Amino acid sequence: MSCALALVLALGGTLTGCGGGEGGGSGGKVTLRFTWWGNPDRAARTEQAVKLFEKRHPDVDISTSFAGFDTYKAKLATQAAGGDAPDVMQLDYRQINQYATSGILLDLGKHPELRTTDIDKGLLATGVVDDKQYALPVARGAETMPYDAALWRKAGVPEPTINWTWDDWTAAMRKLKAAKKVTGGRVGSTDPGQSEDIFEIWLRGRGKTLYTDGGKLGFTADDLTRYWEFCTKLRKEGLVSSAEQTTQMDGSVENTPFGRLKSVSDFNWDAPSSGYEPIVGKGLKLAPLPAGDDGKPALYYKPSMFFGASAKTPHPKQAAQFIDFLLNDPAAGAILGATRGIPANDSIRDKVLPKLEGFDQVVSAYQKQFEGKLNDPPVAPPKGDASLQSTFSRDYDQVSYERLSPREAAENYITEAKAELRQ
Amino acid sequence: MTATATRPQDAAPPGARAKRAPKRERQGAAWVFLSPWVIGATVLTLLPMAVSLYLSFTDYDMFDAPQWVGLRNYTQMFTEDPRYWRSVTTTLTYVVIAVPVQLVLALAVAIALKSVKRGKGFYRSAFYAPSLLGASMSIALVWRAIFNDGGTVDNLLSGVGIDIGGWINKPGWAILSVALLTIWQFGAPMVIFLAGLQQIPAELYEAAAVDGASWWRQFRSITIPMLSPVLFFNLVLQMIQAFQVFTPAFAVSAGKGGPADSTLVYTLYLYDRGFTASHMGYASAMAWALLLAIGVVTAILFRTSRAWVFYANDNNEGAR
Numbered sequence: 072m073s074c075a076l077a078l079v080l081a082l083g084g085t086l087t088g089c090g091g092g093e094g095g096g097s098g099g100k101v102t103l104r105f106t107w108w109g110n111p112d113r114a115a116r117t118e119q120a121v122k123l124f125e126k127r128h129p130d131v132d133i134s135t136s137f138a139g140f141d142t143y144k145a146k147l148a149t150q151a152a153g154g155d156a157p158d159v160m161q162l163d164y165r166q167i168n169q170y171a172t173s174g175i176l177l178d179l180g181k182h183p184e185l186r187t188t189d190i191d192k193g194l195l196a197t198g199v200v201d202d203k204q205y206a207l208p209v210a211r212g213a214e215t216m217p218y219d220a221a222l223w224r225k226a227g228v229p230e231p232t233i234n235w236t237w238d239d240w241t242a243a244m245r246k247l248k249a250a251k252k253v254t255g256g257r258v259g260s261t262d263p264g265q266s267e268d269i270f271e272i273w274l275r276g277r278g279k280t281l282y283t284d285g286g287k288l289g290f291t292a293d294d295l296t297r298y299w300e301f302c303t304k305l306r307k308e309g310l311v312s313s314a315e316q317t318t319q320m321d322g323s324v325e326n327t328p329f330g331r332l333k334s335v336s337d338f339n340w341d342a343p344s345s346g347y348e349p350i351v352g353k354g355l356k357l358a359p360l361p362a363g364d365d366g367k368p369a370l371y372y373k374p375s376m377f378f379g380a381s382a383k384t385p386h387p388k389q390a391a392q393f394i395d396f397l398l399n400d401p402a403a404g405a406i407l408g409a410t411r412g413i414p415a416n417d418s419i420r421d422k423v424l425p426k427l428e429g430f431d432q433v434v435s436a437y438q439k440q441f442e443g444k445l446n447d448p449p450v451a452p453p454k455g456d457a458s459l460q461s462t463f464s465r466d467y468d469q470v471s472y473e474r475l476s477p478r479e480a481a482e483n484y485i486t487e488a489k490a491e492l493r494q
Numbered sequence: 495m496t497a498t499a500t501r502p503q504d505a506a507p508p509g510a511r512a513k514r515a516p517k518r519e520r521q522g523a524a525w526v527f528l529s530p531w532v533i534g535a536t537v538l539t540l541l542p543m544a545v546s547l548y549l550s551f552t553d554y555d556m557f558d559a560p561q562w563v564g565l566r567n568y569t570q571m572f573t574e575d576p577r578y579w580r581s582v583t584t585t586l587t588y589v590v591i592a593v594p595v596q597l598v599l600a601l602a603v604a605i606a607l608k609s610v611k612r613g614k615g616f617y618r619s620a621f622y623a624p625s626l627l628g629a630s631m632s633i634a635l636v637w638r639a640i641f642n643d644g645g646t647v648d649n650l651l652s653g654v655g656i657d658i659g660g661w662i663n664k665p666g667w668a669i670l671s672v673a674l675l676t677i678w679q680f681g682a683p684m685v686i687f688l689a690g691l692q693q694i695p696a697e698l699y700e701a702a703a704v705d706g707a708s709w710w711r712q713f714r715s716i717t718i719p720m721l722s723p724v725l726f727f728n729l730v731l732q733m734i735q736a737f738q739v740f741t742p743a744f745a746v747s748a749g750k751g752g753p754a755d756s757t758l759v760y761t762l763y764l765y766d767r768g769f770t771a772s773h774m775g776y777a778s779a780m781a782w783a784l785l786l787a788i789g790v791v792t793a794i795l796f797r798t799s800r801a802w803v804f805y806a807n808d809n810n811e812g813a814r
Contacts, residue, residue, distance in 0.1 A: 141749065145769040152556035173557035315643065315663035318753040326748075458771035465750070472665055472754040483576075491771070 101386050102132045103393060107161035108143035110324065110346045113410045120406045124396050131389050140322050144457070151175045156381040158390050162206055164197070164374055165457050171200035177380040180204035182391035186399055194415045197374045197451065205379060207398060210342070210412030212375030213438055214272055214360050216260075217329065217344040218336035221354030226250035231358035233440060234366040237273070237301075244310040247335055260336045261328045262311040262471065264302030265320065267463040269338050269360070272370060273298055275446070276363030286453030288488055292481045299470050299477035306471060314471035320464075325350070341437050342375060342412040345430040357437040368441060371448040375412035409434040455492045462487050550779035555772045567779035578780075580755050581763035584669060588743075588759055589736040592673040597728055600680040604687035605717070618688070625681030634675065634745030638662060641671040641746070662746050665756035672757055675742040683728040690724030691717070719804045726803045730795055737788050740765070760784055 107117065114137050121133045138146065144163070150156050156175055170176050179185055180203055187195060190207065198206035216231065223230070228246045231239075244259035263269040271281050280289040305311045312328040324330045324346030329337035332350065339347075341357060348355050362368045378397065380390040396403055404419035408431040414420045424435055466484045469475040475483070525532070550567055552560035571578050603621055610617055627633050640646045643660030651658055661667040694716065702712045718725075740761040743751065751758030751766065758766075760780070768777030 141770075148556055148772060149769060169557055175557070314753065315659060318663055319642075319748075321748045321750070461750075461770060465752070465755070468752055468754045474665075474754055 100130055100132050101389050102134060103159055103384075103386060103389055104157040105133050105135045105159040105393070106143070106147065106157045107135075107137050108140045109137055109161075109410070110343055112345055113137075113343075116407050116410050120397060120403045123402060123406065124393060127396075128389070128392070131393070133393065141461070154383060156383065158384040158386065159378060159380050159393055161209075162377040162379050164377070165452050167198065167206050167377060167379075168200060168451065168454050169457070170379065171203070171205040174382055176205040177382045177384065177387055177390070178203045178205060179207060179380060179391060179394070182387060184388060185391040185395045189399060189416045189418045191415050191417055194374050198377050198379075206377035207379070207394060208374040208377055208415040209398065210375045210409070210414050211372045211438070212340045212342055212412035213370050213372055213441065214268055214338065215341045215344060215437060216336055216338055216358040216360055217347050217351075218356060218358055219329075219351050219354045220356040221352075222254055222335050223247075226253045233359050233368060233444070234362045235359075236364055236366065237276070237361045240361045241305065241310070244305065245308075248308075248310055254335055257332065258310060258312050258316075258328070258334045260311050260334055261320070261338060262302055262306055262314075262317045263338060264299055264306070264467045264471065265317050265464040266338055267460045268340075270295070270298055270463070271449075272360045275371070275449075276361065276369035278363070280449050282450060282453055282456070284450055286450075286492070288485070288492070292478070292485045295481035295484060296478045299467065299481060302467075303470060303477055314468070314473075317471055318468055340375065340412075341434045342409055345410070345434070348430055355433075357433060359441070367446070368444055369446075370441065371445050372438070372441075373448060374415070413438050453492055459488055459491055462491070546778040546781060549775050550782050552775040553773075554775040554778075556774055557772075560775065563775070567776045568783070571776070571779060571783065577755065577758070577763060581751075581758045581760050584756065584758055585737060585739070585760040588669055588673055588739060589733065591670070592676045592739075593729070593732050593736050595673070596677045596680050596732060597683060597725070599677060600683035600728070601687050601721075601725075603680065604684050604691055605713075607684075607688060608691050618685070621684060622681035625679045628675065628679035629741065631741065631745060634742050637671065637675050637742070638746050638748070663753050665754045668746065668753060668757045672739070672742045672746050672759075675746070676736070676739065683732060686724055686728055687721070690721050694720045722803045723805055726795075726799050730792060733795070734788055734792065737784065737791070 105121070107113070109117070117137070118135065121135055125131060125133060137143070140163075143161075144166075147156070147160060147166075151170065151173075162170065185207070187204070187207065191211075194208040194211060195204075198204055198208050218231075220230070223243075226247055227250065228243045231243070247254055247257075247259040263273075267281075274280060274290055274294065277294075279294065283289045302311070306313070312334055316328045316331070316333050319326050319331070320328075324339070324343060327337050327339075328334040330347060330350050336358075337347070338360070344355075344357060359368060360370055378394045380387065380394065384390050397407070398414075398416055399419075401419065401423055404414060404416065404423040405427070407414075408427045409424065410431075413435060414424065424431065427435075463484060466475075466480045466487075469483075470477055470480045549560055551562060551564060553563045553566075554560035607614065607617055607621070641661040642648070643663060645660060648658070648660055658664065658667060661671045698716050698720070699712055702716060707715070738761055739759050743757045743759045743762050744765070747753075747757040747762075749762075751762045761784070764777050764780045764784070767773045767780065
């Protein structure tokens with residue numbers, strides 16, 4: 072008797088807390104969880120598209136959440152490992168291999184609700200692992216140099232061209248420094264030393280790659296030392312942002328030196344560069360990154376992101392319908408524009424995008440100038456590469472705060488990279 | 495503490511037993527009442543600890559099954575990872591700054607509050623408030639803004655001619671701003687000190703005053719020895735907490751432990767290894783090394799306590 076009473080008293084409180092909340096069907100309604108990373112602009116547009124989908128499918132409820140890329144990556148990995156991946160998720164190129172081979176992603180090729188006929192064939196293939204379509208490319212992106220063209224002109228610096236080189240770029244930085252009165256003492260650019268993405272473009276300009284076809288490192292400590300010595304020279308000359316400014320970068324546009332109005336240009340992907348516009352104003356333009364010494368653009372088109380569904384979702388049909396809507400529906404295409412990059416869907420790219428205005432046009436025009444001029448994109452990054460981007464900027468932190476020489480830091484990076492890639 | 499807690503049970507009058515339910519049934523009821531805690535502790539604490547101990551001997555990336563690697567995580571940690579030792583140094587620096595300063599501040603405020611006649615409750619709450627607010631992420635983010643370049647501290651110091659810039663972007667200063675966030679939350683030790691101060695018999699001070707002892711003399715010869723058990727308790731507690739500092743360092747450095755790893759405290763590096771780099775095995779090994787280190791430091795503190803902690807009620811028992 073007393074035992075039973077005690078049990079009721081003791082457990083009653085805990086148990087009542089557990090009812091409800093389990094995703095699924097209250098009143099026959101299906102709930103899908105959808106997560107992505109991005110900036111507020113992307114969030115606003117995505118919410119709008121989600122509302123339209125819910126209006127058309129009254130039986131489906133989409134609950135959304137988004138975060139910055141670094142946070143998103145860590146959170147998704149934890150959820151996925153715990154068997155609790157969201158029903159529909161936005162994925163990075165670097166995640167596809169790992170997630171597909173670990174049984175986290177649904178084979179979307181098996182769901183006819185999801186049409187792929189209009190998706191760019193080359194891009195579509197980047198979402199295939201072991202002959203299965205685990206993820207669908209959303210858009211393609213390219214690296215760019217967003218800059219304040221108004222200040223640039225006032226300082227008398229010539230506009231960047233499609234085949235300008237790193238020497239031309241350095242010369243432009245010097246002119247900007249000399250025009251102190253116009254720029255208000257801002258430096259020319261963000262220090263490129265902290266970014267693995269920029270290093271990749273710099274490498275490609277010299278005919279090398281981050282990774283070989285076999286998934287090994289495609290460069291040596293000598294290459295990286297040369298790059299970081301180049302950046303260190305720029306930094307010491309006062310042409311690029313100081314260590315104190317560079318270290319504040321956290322993936323958001325607002326915390327870049329350019330976003331904090333401490334520099335006149337920056338490096339970023341083209342679609343997220345829309346975030347600079349409210350800060351910098353209408354003078355914002357996108358320039359190509361410096362080309363190789365042969366004058367050939369070193370840039371490439373990259374699948375900017377993917378959508379995938381969880382292998383464990385109780386509603387695979389609705390998940391496929393939702394992804395189909397985001398990728399193929401013209402109304403959704405008009406809402407989303409180029410917020411994730413230039414759409415991978417050919418007909419949306421050709422018919423919907425030209426009608427859009429504002430920054431979508433800027434991104435569209437930016438990518439158009441490279442049509443047919445770019446070298447092949449590199450192979451997909453090997454497994455283990457995921458954390459190397461942050462290793463790269465962390466090691467450069469040691470260089471910019473002058474705790475390590477470029478050579479020492481480069482050797483550290485190579486050691487760490489080899490350990491991560493298990494080579 | 496446990497010794498005093500068990501005493502009343504032993505001292506229960508033997509006559510009372512006959513009227514109660516048989517011993518076995520009473521034990522059953524006790525277990526049932528304990529069950530929420532027992533289940534919670536087993537499922538949420540002991541089991542995960544056992545799993546993490548196992549994982550610390552494996553290579554586990556959260557996606558593929560853990561691979562047994564023996565002691566490799568530990569040897570790598572102690573012999574091949576310069577960042578590991580950087581994080582140890584950073585944490586020790588933090589502990590050595592934050593704990594003593596916080597305790598001194600808490601004691602000073604507690605002594606000041608003891609003699610306050612009016613509005614005691616108000617001051618006590620006001621000084622305790624940071625401890626309630628301080629644990630939140632929002633305060634840590636505000637801290638980041640205050641100590642950034644162009645933030646309040648930067649502007650104030652520039653105003654009086656001290657040009658440091660943003661503390662959080664200077665390797666030497668960043669850890670200080672993290673420590674300050676902890677020091678500012680001195681409420682909990684302060685309240686404990688206050689309680690301890692009120693326990694000291696007033697006759698001692700009266701007698702000392704009659705003998706003409708100065709304030710300082712009274713403080714050294716009465717307050718400190720009588721308060722030493724409380725001081726010891728606060729020291730151990732704050733030290734254990736300080737070794738595990740995470741939130742302020744995470745928020746102030748935007749999760750990176752920068753600039754140049756200067757705020758990369760132990761648990762932040764552990765988080766980085768586990769959740770950013772997906773080396774859960776390595777992170778588990780780090781967690782166990784931390785547990786052992788805290789155990790050792792606490793044991794050392796207990797050892798030294800014999801020399802300086804004074805228990806008024808057992809002076810004739812001597813050292814135990």
